[in-house]
Structures are given as structure tokens and as C-alpha cells.
Amino acid sequence: MIELAEVQKSYPMGGGERLPVLDIHAFALPAGKRWAIVGPSGTGKTTLLHLVAGILTPTAGNVRVAGTDLTSLRPAERDQFRARNIGYVFQSFNLLAAFTALENVMLAMQFSKVIPQHQHRARATELLQRVGLGHRLVHKPAQLSNGEQQRVAVARALANRPCLLLMDEPSAHLDTETAQRVTELVGELCAEGEVTLLVATHDPHLLESVDHVVEMQAINRVLARGAVV
Ligand SMILES: Nc1ncnc2c1ncn2[C@@H]1O[C@H](COP(=O)(O)OP(=O)(O)OP(=O)(O)O)[C@@H](O)[C@H]1O
Numbered sequence: 744m745i746e747l748a749e750v751q752k753s754y755p756m757g758g759g760e761r762l763p764v765l766d767i768h769a770f771a772l773p774a775g776k777r778w779a780i781v782g783p784s785g786t787g788k789t790t791l792l793h794l795v796a797g798i799l800t801p802t803a804g805n806v807r808v809a810g811t812d813l814t815s816l817r818p819a820e821r822d823q824f825r826a827r828n829i830g831y832v833f834q835s836f837n838l839l840a841a842f843t844a845l846e847n848v849m850l851a852m853q854f855s856k857v858i859p860q861h862q863h864r865a866r867a868t869e870l871l872q873r874v875g876l877g878h879r880l881v882h883k884p885a886q887l888s889n890g891e892q893q894r895v896a897v898a899r900a901l902a903n904r905p906c907l908l909l910m911d912e913p914s915a916h917l918d919t920e921t922a923q924r925v926t927e928l929v930g931e932l933c934a935e936g937e938v939t940l941l942v943a944t945h946d947p948h949l950l951e952s953v954d955h956v957v958e959m960q961a962i963n964r965v966l967a968r969g970a971v972v
């Protein structure tokens with residue numbers, strides 16, 4: 744489902760210098776599996792998820808998702824590919840401030856056009872109910888707690904029945920009980936739709952629920968060189 748080959752990513756630092764963050768010889772995640780990625784802060788977990796989502800492009804190498812080479816697509820094509828195939832739960836939620844919880848989930852469906860329009864409202868409502876937010880449909884992000892915003896982000900990521908779900912610390916703002924409920928929901932939806940999951944997390948419950956845990960130190964050669972953290 745995910746294949747990275749000789750992928751490097753560095754960020755410009757000004758003055759012509761670049762900060763090397765990722766150098767991955769090979770990373771492959773088979774379809775239908777649930778994997779977690781762990782590693783200390785700053786080791787490139789978010790950068791890796793952004794590359795797999797096509798939000799960032801690598802400095803070198805290729806990123807393939809579901810057989811498509813993301814690096815060969817134009818930016819608008821990558822956005823469309825992501826909308827149709829990938830659900831992404833951002834570390835910082837990234838909800839649209841001007842819209843309600845319900846609208847945030849519906850807008851994700853409007854952009855990708857995977858789910859027929861007449862089902863958008865009912866599906867968004869159902870997903871928000873399943874993450875325990877049936878009573879917060881018309882609240883805007885600023886009127887929601889961090890944990891509630893996180894759950895709207897989870898509902899939005901699942902809206903288009905993605906074949907790949909990427910989650911960046913999805914339970915960081917949730918209490919143990921809510922985190923467990925969200926983990927169960929993600930598990931159910933993954934099983935229903937044969938969703939492949941890659942999640943950056945240190946949550947012990949979430950780690951227990953996955954098939955395999957990958958350590959950044961094991962795949963990122965930049966860390967072996969001691970260039971980061
Ligand atoms: N846009 C950017 N420009 C320059 N450097 C960046 C940029 N984004 C991230 N970095 C640097 O890249 C490194 C990896 O960042 P990244 O966010 O991928 O780490 P992480 O493993 O997700 O960390 P955390 O656990 O704190 O979320 C960090 O050292 C960070 O400072």
C-alpha cells in the first residue's frame with residue numbers, strides 16, 4: 744500500500760543551508776495492515792506522514808501509495824489523489840475555523856466527490872455520532888475542546904472511506920476512555936473497509952491495537968548519522 748524507496752527530505756534553513764530530516768532506504772507497508780510509527784520528538788514522524796499523504800514532496804526518491812507514484816503527480820493531482828484515497832488526522836487538527844463540525848466533515852466529502860452528495864449530511868452526522876459528538880454538530884472549532892476537535896478530525900478523515908488512514912498523534916488530546924473509544928472506532932472502520940493504517944503515536948492502547956510497530960531510528964538513516972535530535 745505504501746512504498747518508499749531511497750527517500751530523502753531536507754528543509755531549507757536560510758543561507759543556502761538545508762536541514763536533513765529523513766533518509767529512508769526502503770519502507771513498505773502492506774495493504775490491510777495497521778502499523779504504528781514511534782520515535783522521539785523531532786525524528787521526522789510528521790514529515791514521513793506528510794510525504795506519504797503527498798502534502799510534502801521528497802527532496803529525492805519515490806513515494807508510492809496504492810500503486811500510484813505521488814512524486815510523478817502535479818500538485819493538484821496529488822491533492823485530488825489524497826482526497827479520494829487518504830484520510831489524514833493532523834497533529835494540530837487543521838479544522839476550518841469558519842465552519843461547524845458537521846460542515847467540516849461534509850466539506851471533505853464535497854471536495855473528493857467519492858460519496859454521493861445526497862448522503863453527505865447523514866454520513867457526516869453518523870460519523871460525528873460515532874466519535875461521541877452527536878451533540879456538537881453545529882459547534883465551530885473555537886467552541887470545541889481540543890479533544891472534541893481531535894474527534895471531528897477523525898470523523899473527517901474517515902468521511903470518504905479512505906483506503907489509507909494516516910493519523911498523527913490522534914489521541915494526544917483525549918482522555919483514556921475517549922482515546923479508547925476512538926481507537927475502537929478506527930479499528931471497526933479499518934476492518935469494515937479494509938483500511939490500511941499508519942499512525943504516529945505513543946499511546947499504549949493504540950500501540951496494542953496495531954499489527955506492527957516501526958521505530959523511526961530503525962528506518963531513518965539521518966538519525967544513525969546523529970544529524971537530528
Ligand atoms: N517546515 C520546516 N522547516 C524547517 N524545519 C522543519 C520544518 N518542519 C519540521 N522541521 C524540522 O524537522 C524535524 C522533524 O520534524 P517532524 O515534525 O517531522 O518531527 P516529529 O517526529 O513529528 O516530532 P514530534 O514528535 O514533536 O511531533 C524537526 O527537527 C523540525 O524542527
Ligand SMILES: [Mg+2]
Binds near residue numbers: 788789
Ligand atoms: Mg509530529
